[in-house]
Amino acid sequence: MSVNATTANIIVAAKAKIAVKNRGYFVSRKDMVIIMIIKGVKSRFIALSVVFAVIVGSFSLFVLPMSGADGVPVVEFLNRGIVAVRARTGIFVSWRHLASDPDDAVYRLYRDGTLIHTTSDTGATCFNDTSGTITSVYRVDAVSGNTVYHSEDKVIRANTFLNNQTGGGYFDIPISKPSNSHHANDLTVGDVDGDGEYEIFIKWEPDNAKDNSQSGTTDNVFIDCIKLDGTLLWRIDLGRNIRAGAHYTQMLVADYDLSGSAKLIVKTADGTRDGLGNVIGNANADHRNSSGYILSGPEYLTLFDGKTGANLHTIDYKPGRGNVNAWGDNYGNRVDRFLGAVAYLDGVKPSAVLIRGYYTRMTATAYDVVNDRLVEKWAFDSGNNSSAQGYGQGNHNCMPAALGNDSRQSIVLGSCAIGPDGTMLWDARQGHGDALHVGNFIPERPGVEVFMCHENSPFGVSLKSNTGEVLWRSNGSSDTGRGAAGNIFAGNNGAEFWGSQPDGVLNTSGQRISGMPKPTINHLIWWNGELERQFADGTGGNDSNLKIERINAAGTGIDRVFTTVGDLTINGTKKNPGLTADLFGDWREEIVLRTADSSALRVYSTVTPTSYRITTLMHDPQYRNQVAGQNVCYNQPPHPSFFLGMGHPLPKQPNVVVRGQGGDSPITTTATETTTSATSTATTTATTATTATSTTATTATSATTTTATSTATTTATSTATTTTASTATTTTASTATTTTASTATTTATSATTTTATSTATTTATSTATTTATSTATTTATSTAETTETTDAETSSHGIQPLLGDTDGNGRVTIADALELLKHLAGMSSLVSQDNPELWVNSLITPASQAANKPAIADVLEILKYLARMSSLVSGERPT
Numbered sequence: 001m002s003v004n005a006t007t008a009n010i011i012v013a014a015k016a017k018i019a020v021k022n023r024g025y026f027v028s029r030k031d032m033v034i035i036m037i038i039k040g041v042k043s044r045f046i047a048l049s050v051v052f053a054v055i056v057g058s059f060s061l062f063v064l065p066m067s068g069a070d071g072v073p074v075v076e077f078l079n080r081g082i083v084a085v086r087a088r089t090g091i092f093v094s095w096r097h098l099a100s101d102p103d104d105a106v107y108r109l110y111r112d113g114t115l116i117h118t119t120s121d122t123g124a125t126c127f128n129d130t131s132g133t134i135t136s137v138y139r140v141d142a143v144s145g146n147t148v149y150h151s152e153d154k155v156i157r158a159n160t161f162l163n164n165q166t167g168g169g170y171f172d173i174p175i176s177k178p179s180n181s182h183h184a185n186d187l188t189v190g191d192v193d194g195d196g197e198y199e200i201f202i203k204w205e206p207d208n209a210k211d212n213s214q215s216g217t218t219d220n221v222f223i224d225c226i227k228l229d230g231t232l233l234w235r236i237d238l239g240r241n242i243r244a245g246a247h248y249t250q251m252l253v254a255d256y257d258l259s260g261s262a263k264l265i266v267k268t269a270d271g272t273r274d275g276l277g278n279v280i281g282n283a284n285a286d287h288r289n290s291s292g293y294i295l296s297g298p299e300y301l302t303l304f305d306g307k308t309g310a311n312l313h314t315i316d317y318k319p320g321r322g323n324v325n326a327w328g329d330n331y332g333n334r335v336d337r338f339l340g341a342v343a344y345l346d347g348v349k350p351s352a353v354l355i356r357g358y359y360t361r362m363t364a365t366a367y368d369v370v371n372d373r374l375v376e377k378w379a380f381d382s383g384n385n386s387s388a389q390g391y392g393q394g395n396h397n398c399m400p401a402a403l404g405n406d407s408r409q410s411i412v413l414g415s416c417a418i419g420p421d422g423t424m425l426w427d428a429r430q431g432h433g434d435a436l437h438v439g440n441f442i443p444e445r446p447g448v449e450v451f452m453c454h455e456n457s458p459f460g461v462s463l464k465s466n467t468g469e470v471l472w473r474s475n476g477s478s479d480t481g482r483g484a485a486g487n488i489f490a491g492n493n494g495a496e497f498w499g500s501q502p503d504g505v506l507n508t509s510g511q512r513i514s515g516m517p518k519p520t521i522n523h524l525i526w527w528n529g530e531l532e533r534q535f536a537d538g539t540g541g542n543d544s545n546l547k548i549e550r551i552n553a554a555g556t557g558i559d560r561v562f563t564t565v566g567d568l569t570i571n572g573t574k575k576n577p578g579l580t581a582d583l584f585g586d587w588r589e590e591i592v593l594r595t596a597d598s599s600a601l602r603v604y605s606t607v608t609p610t611s612y613r614i615t616t617l618m619h620d621p622q623y624r625n626q627v628a629g630q631n632v633c634y635n636q637p638p639h640p641s642f643f644l645g646m647g648h649p650l651p652k653q654p655n656v657v658v659r660g661q662g663g664d665s666p667i668t669t670t671a672t673e674t675t676t677s678a679t680s681t682a683t684t685t686a687t688t689a690t691t692a693t694s695t696t697a698t699t700a701t702s703a704t705t706t707t708a709t710s711t712a713t714t715t716a717t718s719t720a721t722t723t724t725a726s727t728a729t730t731t732t733a734s735t736a737t738t739t740t741a742s743t744a745t746t747t748a749t750s751a752t753t754t755t756a757t758s759t760a761t762t763t764a765t766s767t768a769t770t771t772a773t774s775t776a777t778t779t780a781t782s783t784a785e786t787t788e789t790t791d792a793e794t795s796s797h798g799i800q801p802l803l804g805d806t807d808g809n810g811r812v813t814i815a816d817a818l819e820l821l822k823h824l825a826g827m828s829s830l831v832s833q834d835n836p837e838l839w840v841n842s843l844i845t846p847a848s849q850a851a852n853k854p855a856i857a858d859v860l861e862i863l864k865y866l867a868r869m870s871s872l873v874s875g876e877r878p879t
Contacts, residue, residue, distance in 0.1 A: 071346060071347025071348040071406065071407050072347070072348065072407065072655060072656060072657050073347060073348060073349075073407050073654075073656045074258055074348055074349055074656070074658075074659050075099060075618075075621060075624065075654075075656045075657070075658055075659060076262075076618075076624075076658075076659050077194065077196050077659045078096060078098060078191075078196045078197075078616065078619070078658075079152060079154065079195065079196030079197055080095050080096055080098075080140050080142075080150070080152040080154070081095055081156070081196075081197075081583075081584035081585055081616070082094075082095045082138060082140055082154065082155045082156065082584075082585075083095070083155070083156045083157075083158065083584050083605055084132070084136070084138055084155050084157050084158070085157075085158040085161075085168075085169035085605050085606075085607050086134060086159050086160065086169045086607075087128060087161060087167065087169065088161065088167055088607070089128070089130045090128060090129045090130035090131055090132040090133075091129045091132030091133065091134070091138075092126065092127075092128050092129070092606075092607040092609075093109060093126065093127050093128075093132070093138055094125055094127075094585035094586040094588075094605075095125050095126075095140050095585060095586065096125065096584065096585070097125045097586070097587070097613055097614065097616060098615065098616060098619065098658065099615050099619035099654050099658050100658035101142060101150075101615075101653075102144045103121075103653060104121040104122075104144065105121065105142050105143065105144055106118060106119055106120070106121050106123075106142075106143045106144070107119045107125060107141070107143070108140070108141040108143060108148075109127050109129075109139075109140055110138065110140075110141070111129060111131075111132055111137070111138055112136060112137050113137075113139075116129060116131075117129070119613075122613055123613060124586060124609070124610050124611055124613050125585075125613060126585070126586045126609055128609055134157070134159050137153065137155075138153065138155050139151060139152065139153040140152055140153075154197075156171070156228065156584055157171060158171040158603070158604075158605050159171060161607070162562070162563075162564075162565060164562065164563055165548075165560050165562050166527075166528065166561050166562055166608050167562070167607050167608070168562050168604050168605065168606055168607055168608075169604070169605055169607055170564075170602050170603055170604045170605070171602075171603055172595065172600040172601070172602050172603075173200070173226065173228060173229070173230045173600055173601040173602075173603065174230035174599065174600050175202065175224070175226060175230065175232075175598065175600055175601055176232065177598050177599070178204050178222045178235070178237075179206075179219075181206055181207045181219060182204045182205065182206050182207070182219070182222065182598070183204070183205060183207065183570075183598045184202050184203075184204060184570075184578065184594040184598045184601065185202075185203045185204065185205040185209075185570050185578070186203045186251065186570065186571075186578065186579075186630075186631035186635065187200055187201065187202055187203070187578040187579040187601070187631065188200075188201045188251050188253050188627070188628060188631045189201065189253070189579070189581065189583065189627070190253035190255070190262025190264075190306060191255070191260075191261075191262055192225060192233065192261050192262050192306030192307050193306075193307060194260035194261055197228065197584075198228070198584075199225050199226060199227055199233065199262075199306075200225070200226050200228070200579075200592070201223060201224070201225050201251055201253055201264065202223065202224040202225075202226065202601070203221065203222075203223055203251060204221065204222040204223070204224065205244050205245075206218055206219035206220065206221070206244050207219075208244070209221075209244035209245045209246075210243065210244065210245045210292065211245055211246065211247070212245060212247045212248075212332070212333045212334070212336055212337060213333050215291040215292050215293070215331075216291070216292045217292035218244035218292065219244065220237055220238060220239060220240060220242075221238045221242055221244045221248075221249055222235055222237055222238065223235070223236040223249075223251065223264070223266065224236075225264075225275075225306065230600075233275075233307065233308070233309065234275030234276075234308055234309030235309070236264075236266075236272070236273065236274055236275055236304065236309050237272065237273040238268060238269070238272050239268075239269060239270065239271030239273065239280075240271055240286055240288065241269035241270050241285065241286070241287050241288070241294055241297060242267065242268065242269050242272065242294070243288075243292070243293070243294055246571060246633055246634070247336060247338055247396075247633055248267070248336060248338060249266060249267065249338075250266065250338055250354075250629075250631065250632045250633070251264060251266055251631050252264070252265040252266065252340045252341070252342055252352045252354075252628065252629075253265075253306075253342075253628060254342045254350040254352070254625075255350065256349065256350050256351065256352065256368065256369035257349070257371075257372075258659060261306045261307055262306045263303055263304060263305060263306045263312070263369060264304040264306060264309075265301065265302070265303055265304075265340075265352045265354075265367070266301075266302060266304070267300070267301055267317055267338065267354075268280050268281075268300040268301070268302040268314065269287070269294070269297065269298065269299060269300060270283070270287065270297055270298060271283050271284075271285060271286075272302070274302075274304060274309055274310050274311040275304065275305070275308050275309015275310055276308060276309065276310050276311075278310070278311060280300060280302060280311055280314055281298060281300065285297060291331070291332075293331065293332035293336075294336075295321065295324055295332045295335070298316065299316065299320055299321065300314050300315065300316060300317055301314070301316070301317045301318070301354065301367075302314040302315075303369060303372065303373070303374050305372075312372045312373070313372060313373045315374050317354070318354075318365045318379060319356060319363050319365070319379075319381065321335050321336075326361060326384055327357050327359075327360060327361055328357075328360040328361070334357065334359045334360065335356075335357070337357055337358055337359065337396075338354070338355065338356055338633070339354075339356075339358070339394070339396075339397065339398045339632055339633055340352065340353065340355060340398075340629065340632050341353045341355070341398050341400050341411050341625070341628075342625045342628040342629060343366075343400035343410075343411060343420070343625055344400070344402075344407060344408060344409045344420075344621055345366055345377060345408060345409060345420040345421075346408060346420070347402075347406055347407035347409075347420070348407075349368075350625065351366050351367060351368050351377055352366070352367045352369075353367075353400075353411050353418075354366075355394070355398060355411075355413070357394070358392070358393070358394020358395065358413065358414070358432060359392060359394070359432055360384070360386075360391060360392050361382055361383060361384050361391065362380075362381075362382045362390045362391060362392070362393065362394050362413070362416075363379070363380060363381045363382070364379070364380040364411065364413075364418055365379045366378050366379070366422060377422070378421065378422030379422065380418055380422050380423070389416065389424040389427040390413075390416050390418070390424050390427060392431060392432060393414060393415040393427055393428075393429065393430070393431065393432070394413040394416070394432060395413060395414030395415075395432065395433045395434065395435070395436045395452060395634075396433075396434050396435075396436075396633045396634040397414075397629075397632055397633050397634050397636050398411050398412060398413045398414075398436070398629065398632065399411075399412045399436055399438035399450075399626055399629070399636070399639075400412075400622065400625040400626065400629065401438045401439075401448050401466075401622050401641070402448075402621075402622065402641065403417060403419075403425060403447065403448070403466040403467070404466075407621070407655075408420035409621070409622070409625065410425055412436065412438050412450055413436075414430075414432065414433050414436055414452050415427065415428045415429065415430040415431055415432075415433070415452070416428065416468075417450075417468065425468070426467060426468030427468070428464055428468045428470055430452075430454060430456065430462065430470070431454065431455065431456030432454075432455045432456060433452045433453050433455055433456075433480075433483075434455065434480075434481045434482065434483075434634060435452060435453050435481075435482055435483040435484070435499075435521075435634065435636065436450070436451070436452045436636060437451045437483070437484065437485040437486070437636060437637075437639060438450050438451075438622075438626075438639060439485070439495070439639025439640065439641075439643075440640070440641060440642055440643040441463070441485055441486075441487075441494060441495035441497075441508065441643070442494050442495070443493075443643040443645065443648050444494075445465075447465065447466035448466050448622075448639075449463055449464065449465060449466065449471070450463070450464040450465075450466070451463050451464075451483065451485040451497055452464075452483060453481065453482060453483030453499045453500070453501075454480050455479050455481070458473075458475040458476070459475060459477065459478055459479060459480045459501060460473060460474050460475040460476035460480055460499065460501055460502055461473070461474055461476075461480060461483050461497060461501070461502075461506070462474070463485075463508075471510070472509065472510030474502050474506055474510050475502065476499070476500075476501030476502050477501065478501070480499050480500050480501045481500055482499055482500040482521035482522075483497070483498070483500070484497075484498055484499070484519070484522065484523075484524065484535070485497045485498075486533045486535075486637075486639070487531070487532050487533055487643065487644060487645045488519065488524075488532055488533050488534070488535060488550070488551050489513075489516065489532060489551045489555050490531075490645065490646040490647070491553075491554075491555045492513055492555070493507075493508070493645075493647075494507065494508040494643075494645075495508060496516075497510075498518050498521060499521060500521060503518070504516070504518060505517075505518055505519070513555070515555065516551065516555050516556065517551075517556070517558055519535045519549065520535055520536075520537035520549065521537075522535065522537040522574070522575060522576070523535065523536040523537065523576065523580065523635075523637050524536065524637040525548060525580050525589050525591065525637070526582075526587065526588045526589050526644075527548050527561060527562060527588060527589065527606050528550065528561060528588075528606070528608050528610075529588075529608045529609055529610030529611065529612070530610075530646070531612060531644045531645050531646055531648075532550070532551075532644075532646065533644075534548050534550045534561055535548070535549055535550070536548050536577065536580070536591070537549075537575055538575030539563065542573055542575070543568040543569050543572065543575070544569055544575065545563060545564045545565060545566075545567060545568070545569075546563070546564045546567070546569055546575075546577055546591060546593060547560060547561075547562070547563045548561040548562040548563070549561055562604075564593060564602070564604060566595060566596060566602065567593035567594060567595050567596060567602045568593065568594055568595075570594065571634075571635065574634065574635065576635040577591050577592065577593055578592045578593050578594055578601065579591075579592040579627075579630060579631075580592070580630075580637060580638075581617075581618070581630070581638065582617040582623075583603070584605075585605055586610065586614075586616075587610075587612075587614035587615070587616060587617055588605075588606050588608075588610065589617070590603055590604060590605050591603070591604040592604075612650060613650070614644075614650060614651065615651070615653050615654060617638075617640055619654055619656060619658070620640045620641055620642070620651075621656065622640055622641040623638050623639065623640040623641070626638035626639060641654075
């Protein structure tokens with residue numbers, strides 16, 4: 001079983017098993033620890049056998065999957081997201097159903113300490129409290145097995161009710177304009193402080209912003225990060241050498257390194273000032289030409305800290321502009337057509353993809369964040385050959401989506417798609433287009449579909465499969481600039497599709513739906529309680545209020561659902577909302593607009609009940625990353641990876657790992673795929689005590705044949721005394737860095753005592769044949785303790801202490817349980833360059849670690865369950 005497949009199986013099983021009551025101690029699936037009661041297991045020998053089975057047969061069980069077909073995405077920790085919205089009568093309260101909740105969770109809603117509503121185990125996470133007031137204090141308890149595993153009373157309040165159509169409520173977030181000539185433009189969200197609540201990123205555009213095709217000098221662009229109460233965390237000034245307009249600045253916000261803090265990646269230039277006021281490049285440089293274009297001078301890409309706005313790392317933007325003419329014109333229009341996306345390229349963690357060019361030459365460069373640095377992952381360049389794949393095949397937007405049979409996301413650019421490894425996945429050769437939608441539009445068909453409109457003859461709109469096959473195309477007579485797709489009518493199976501051409505609304509076969517009027521061709525939103533989606537657009541000219549409409553029940557007319565007041569859309573004729581996303585509450589989406597004077601952001605939330613329970617859309621990796629890219633160029637609504645519609649089953653909870661609330665170790669390395677097989681029978685006893693002078697004793701009996709090809713660099717400073725009696729392979733270098741690339745077998749049968757300031761690696765495998773290929777780098781510096789990461793070493797909180805009765809009551813601390821898991825992870829040579837704490841610590845919240853204690857039997861059951869995941873156990877119970 002592969003590293004990632006095994007881990008994925010564990011997580012899938014965890015979803016069904018997690019909410020289990022155990023002698024008064026309860027852990028939610030958020031904690032991701034599998035706890036079961038063992039009545040008849042008391043033998044220390046059984047415990048050791050379980051440990052051995054896990055160590056030898058399932059090294060990979062403890063590794064956070066870094067890449068591969070079966071990687072499990074790690075999504076952000078979110079709190080319960082309770083929102084109380086003033087309604088026609090009382091208060092409408094809704095809250096999140098999280099991917100970390102048990103499938104059968106029951107929710108209890110309290111007002112002022114009194115229970116007022118209890119859901120069923122499938123009931124919707126909302127309630128209209130007709131007796132509630134704007135001062136009512138609400139609390140939601142999440143329950144499984146009659147035990148409360150999570151309780152939260154933090155509430156977002158929307159105290160202004162709009163009594164129009166179906167109704168809705170809003171609250172305002174005060175914001176501060178950089179100048180009277182600036183207005184709030186595109187928005188995105190990210191949790192920068194790890195508390196489970198989103199902060200909002202605002203792009204401030206000057207009133208003289210320009211399209212790339214227009215000449216003229218523009219004022220500076222600013223980016224703010226604010227909390228939901230309006231607290232300004234920081235402001236970035238992009239400076240005079242970043243032009244203002246929809247095509248220039250793309251805000252890519254995500255928790256790239258799984259540190260619990262979202263970061264911003266954006267294009268910068270000479271004169272950009274970070275959130276601390278520090279200048280990037282030359283503060284005095286002015287690269288604007290007489291037409292206002294910026295076609296000379298350095299171009300940068302910067303990683304900004306989400307908490308402070310500080311410049312963490314700045315590199316040259318790749319690729320540079322080079323010869324401006326090579327991008328399709330000679331005055332600076334097409335050279336500065338930028339896109340960006342956040343995507344799970346390795347199937348586990350977010351990466352950033354920066355795109356330059358799409359009319360002719362198309363390029364894309366992917367980056368990971370490692371140790372607060374931008375690390376290039378791959379680069380794609382179509383070059384200037386018009387017959388090359390990708391040349392001229394891009395849109396004014398791009399969408400991340402998993403196009404294969406795994407969780408790795410590709411980048412759909414319109415008529416082509418770049419795979420997760422940076423190679424062209426497919427090219428349909430349909431040319432450039434303006435609008436793009438990627439989602440599950442045909443529920444009976446596996447995978448997602450790609451809908452776009454076309455600027456090239458024969459124009460019109462088309463639908464492609466996830467493999468790039470053109471499923472159908474409906475032609476037009478001229479440039480088709482707008483198009484939309486989504487399930488908006490229950491009377492037709494699957495989604496509906498429409499564009500500025502041809503006439504009418506099309507079904508999943510590309511045929512016109514008789515009698516259905518064409519909706520506005522702009523944005524989509526889930527607002528009502530139904531599974532079908534509504535559509536949104538401005539009510540008037542370029543910037544106006546927003547209206548939400550729906551197809552009526554007969555499919556023959558359009559009904560107004562809701563209209564906003566006192567606010568404006570953005571982006572002129574596009575009439576986009578600042579942002580729509582499932583920001584809090586149940587699975588329906590919120591609307592964020594700027595007030596008419598840009599003194600506040602106005603956040604709207606529905607007051608319409610629903611009968612459906614759906615996991616927060618933000619825990620669906622495709623939807624979350626499409627929200628992250630909603631601000632890019634020509635804004636498009638986000639689509640989840642699943643289909644929602646009457647007559648179809650509700651989506652299952654996503655197969656993801658939910659990131660813990662802060663404090664976990666970020667990703668600091670990347671790993672190559674490794675395969676290890678071993679068959680062994682052994683008994684190992686290890687006891688370790690580590691102080692300022694570390695003493696480690698290991699006893700092992702083994703007959704080992706090992707073949708390995710590896711490259712490893714280990715740096716350590718440690719004062720230690722080591723005693724070893726074993727048949728083993730040992731490499732030691734005193735206060736040094738040692739690099740080994742070899743195929744070797746070394747046998748030592750002796751009792752050796754070594755006292756030194758040293759770096760040591762010891763490997764012992766019992767009655768086994770092991771083949772491994774790996775590349776790893778490990779760094780540790782310590783004068784008070786020794787860091788052990790191999791089979792022959794143990795931790796001060798290792799196996800033996802956990803199998804003892806540490807408190808005299810048959811229990812061990814949860815911290816020790818975590819240490820055991822980390823130790824077992826560290827004992828595998830496959831994870832020598834990874835931090836095992838990354839996987840383990842994400843399984844449980846710090847609060848649970850501090851307050852709860854599982855039984856020894858529970859720890860054993862966890863190990864037994866993991867052992868069952870190994871193909872060596874053949875599905876039988878390890879006992």
